[in-house]
Amino acid sequence: MLNNGRRTVLLLAALCVFPMLAAYVVYIGWRPEQGVNYGELLVTDRLPGTQLTDLAGKSFSSEALQGKWLMVTIQPADCDERCQRKLYFMRQVRMTQGENVARIQRLWLIAGPGTPDAKLLAEHPGLLVARAQNPAWLSAFPVKGNVFEHLYLVDPLGNLVLRYGDDVDPKGMIKDLTRLLKVSRIG
Numbered sequence: 001m002l003n004n005g006r007r008t009v010l011l012l013a014a015l016c017v018f019p020m021l022a023a024y025v026v027y028i029g030w031r032p033e034q035g036v037n038y039g040e041l042l043v044t045d046r047l048p049g050t051q052l053t054d055l056a057g058k059s060f061s062s063e064a065l066q067g068k069w070l071m072v073t074i075q076p077a078d079c080d081e082r083c084q085r086k087l088y089f090m091r092q093v094r095m096t097q098g099e100n101v102a103r104i105q106r107l108w109l110i111a112g113p114g115t116p117d118a119k120l121l122a123e124h125p126g127l128l129v130a131r132a133q134n135p136a137w138l139s140a141f142p143v144k145g146n147v148f149e150h151l152y153l154v155d156p157l158g159n160l161v162l163r164y165g166d167d168v169d170p171k172g173m174i175k176d177l178t179r180l181l182k183v184s185r186i187g
Contacts, residue, residue, distance in 0.1 A: 036179070038172025039153065039162035042142060047158050050137040052130040055115065059133070063158070068105045069180070069187050070154040074138055074147050077114030082166060086151055087124055093173045100181045103156075111138060111147070153177070156187030 050062050071090045075083040090106045097104060106124075110116065110131045121129065132138055141152055142163065153162040153176070162176060181187075 037162060038169070038176050039164045042160045042163055044159045044161070045140075045142075047140050047154065047160060048137065051133040052109075053133055054128070054130050060130075062137075065105065065107065065128075065154075066158045067156050067187060068103055069156060069177070069184075070105050070107055072107045072109060072141070072152040072154060074109045074111050074141060074150070076112050076148070077110050077116050079116060079120055083148070084120065086168075087120075087127065089168060089170045089173065090151065091124055091127070093170055093177060096174050097177060097181060103181060103187050104177070109138065111135070153180075155180075155184070 047062065051059050052062055053059050071094065073083070073086045073090065075086070079087070087106075087108065094101055094104045094106060105128060106126065107128045107130065108116075110129060116129060121127065138147060140160075141147060141150070142160070143150065144163075144165075149166045151164040151168060151173075152160060153164075155161050161180070164173060
């Protein structure tokens with residue numbers, strides 16, 4: 001039989017070791033099913049450089065877009081209701097960032113021929129509208145289903161970070177962007 005002193009020492013040792021052992025088991029065996037982000041976190045992949053053309057026909061490099069957080073949607077020129085909703089969400093999400101609004105840029109990549117309606121463009125001041133000179137460049141954006149069904153967030157270094165689906169909740173995008181702008185020292 002153990003005397004009182006040894007029993008106390010063993011009890012104290014067990015109380016010290018148990019939390020570390022429990023933490024180790026949780027660290028090794030438990031993986032949370034969902035992260036803190038609302039959007040789908042993408043494997044960080046840098047977008048390749050390419051030439052883009054704005055609506056006036058002026059050519060510029062995609063690297064010129066680096067330095068700011070970039071919200072991107074890829075849509076045809078004849079913007080339907082779904083496309084208009086995405087443009088609206090992008091504008092509103094950007095405006096909610098207050099003093100950080102200058103750190104965010106919006107880009108509408110036009111897929112296919114045609115020119116967007118001037119009335120629609122007037123509703124979205126500051127929106128960059130461009131067409132990739134190399135249509136294969138659009139395949140750099142990872143898709144689930146159709147490329148027109150997504151919104152993308154690109155970091156200031158040109159890396160794809162998050163993807164949002166058609167059923168995006170702007171409040172979730174706002175939280176993601178607010179969090180990223182708070183912890184990011186770039187852009």
